Amino acid sequence: MQIAVRRIDKTTILDVSGDxxxxxxxxxxxxxxxxxxxxxxxxxxxxxxxxxxxDSSGVASLVEGLKASRDTGSRFILFGxxxxxxxxxxxxxxxxxxxxxxxxxxxxxx
Amino acid sequence: xxxxxxxxxxxLRSNPDLLCAVRGAMERxxxxxxxxxxxxxxxxxxxxxxxxxxxxxxxGDQRDQPIxxxxxxxxxxxxxxxxxxxxxxxxxxGAPADPAKMRGRPLDEIRPGGLGLHYIRESMDVMxxxxxxxxxxLRLVKYVQPRASTRxx
Numbered sequence: 285m286q287i288a289v290r291r292i293d294k295t296t297i298l299d300v301s302g303d304x305x306x307x308x309x310x311x312x313x314x315x316x317x318x319x320x321x322x323x324x325x326x327x328x329x330x331x332x333x334x335x336x337x338x339d340s341s342g343v344a345s346l347v348e349g350l351k352a353s354r355d356t357g358s359r360f361i362l363f364g365x366x367x368x369x370x371x372x373x374x375x376x377x378x379x380x381x382x383x384x385x386x387x388x389x390x391x392x393x394x
Numbered sequence: 395x396x397x398x399x400x401x402x403x404x405x406l407r408s409n410p411d412l413l414c415a416v417r418g419a420m421e422r423x424x425x426x427x428x429x430x431x432x433x434x435x436x437x438x439x440x441x442x443x444x445x446x447x448x449x450x451x452x453x454g455d456q457r458d459q460p461i462x463x464x465x466x467x468x469x470x471x472x473x474x475x476x477x478x479x480x481x482x483x484x485x486x487x488g489a490p491a492d493p494a495k496m497r498g499r500p501l502d503e504i505r506p507g508g509l510g511l512h513y514i515r516e517s518m519d520v521m522x523x524x525x526x527x528x529x530x531x532l533r534l535v536k537y538v539q540p541r542a543s544t545r546x547x
Contacts, residue, residue, distance in 0.1 A: 303417075306446040307410035337417065339442055340509035368435060375516060376509050 287315050295327040295392065301334035304342030312342060316349035316360075326358050329391050333364030338372050350382060359383065363391040401427075401480075402465040408449045408486075409457040416463065417442050423465060427480055428538055436517035437480065437536050443510035444484050444532055451495070452488025452530055461486050468535060479519070479537035486530050491523060 285302035296319045304312055319325045328349070332338075338346075346362070353360035363385040365373070373379045385391040402423055406412055420441050424434035445461065453459040461484065468481040496511065515521055520535035 303414055305410065305413050305417075305442065306449060307413060339413075339439070339446060340513060341446065343509055371432075371435070372439075372513075375513060 285311065287311060289315070289319075291325075292392075294325065295329060296323070296325045297329045297331060297388070299331045299334070303337040304335055304345070305337065305339045306341050309339070309341040309345045313345035313348055316345065317352055320349060320352040320356055320358050320360065324356060324358070327361065328353065328358060329361045329363065329388075331364050331388065332362060332366070332369050335366065335369060338369050340376075343372060343376050343378065346382065347378070361385065361391050361394065363387055399466040399468075400464060401467060402463070404463040406445075406461045406463065407457065408453045408459040408461055408488075410446070410449055413442055413445055416445055420465075424480065427478070429480075429536070433517075433536065436513075437482075437534075440514045440517040440534060440536075441482060441484070443513050444534065447510055448484065448486045448488060448530070448532075451491065452486045454489070459486065459488060470537065477537050477539060479535050482534040482536075484532040484534075487528055488530060490525050491530060496523060 285300065285304060285308035288299040290297040290299065298315055298319070300312065302308065316328065316330070319328045330346070330349070349360050352358075361383045364387060365384060370379065373382070383394070385394060402419060404416065404419065406416070417438050420438040421434055424437050429437065441463070445463075448461055449455065449457075464483040466481050466483075468479045470477050470479060514534070518534045518536050520533065522533040524531050524533070
């Protein structure tokens, strides 16, 4: 799994590629919490277009990001979810809890 | 166990970096057995989550402990008709599971953690956990065309 970071004005976009599983989810968590809690970025956007698999530890990292955004008054946005990623969030009954857009244009225009 | 029924046997270490290899093997095996694509994904997810639970909870994130994964054919009779299935046995020599934690948690709480067991239960027809002689065994079964849920404890 790889994470590339893009910063545009007051937004950070994290482009994640590969599988988010027990081996790699700590890295996702660390990147999210760094942007939200340490850098206090007002809008953090997670690009999941190139993510093929997310396990429960990956979902837990997203929930931690959501909680951090609520604590800091930031926005935490997801876009580009594959059908597999949607399936996992649906299974966790979390699909409606996150702010989700189909693509980057919609996510940044929101 | 009849050896002719064994489809796959893997002896692994409790290293999270190996989970992708297990997922790859399970995806191919479930496809080969004729499961529909969503069930190939859900059975693979169940095995991945079960392995992750062993690594985290039974072995406390130690990366060099043994885990054995055995997949074999099984069969049940439903309304007089045989139904093919996949039985998955996961064994480890780690700490005993806490029965309270094996029950999972309510999903209306928005908090990290505790989702893996829910995924496993949702994916499989049977989930049974036993411990004997300091060995934990998780038995998971998925039938190719399940007509009724027979989920275990």
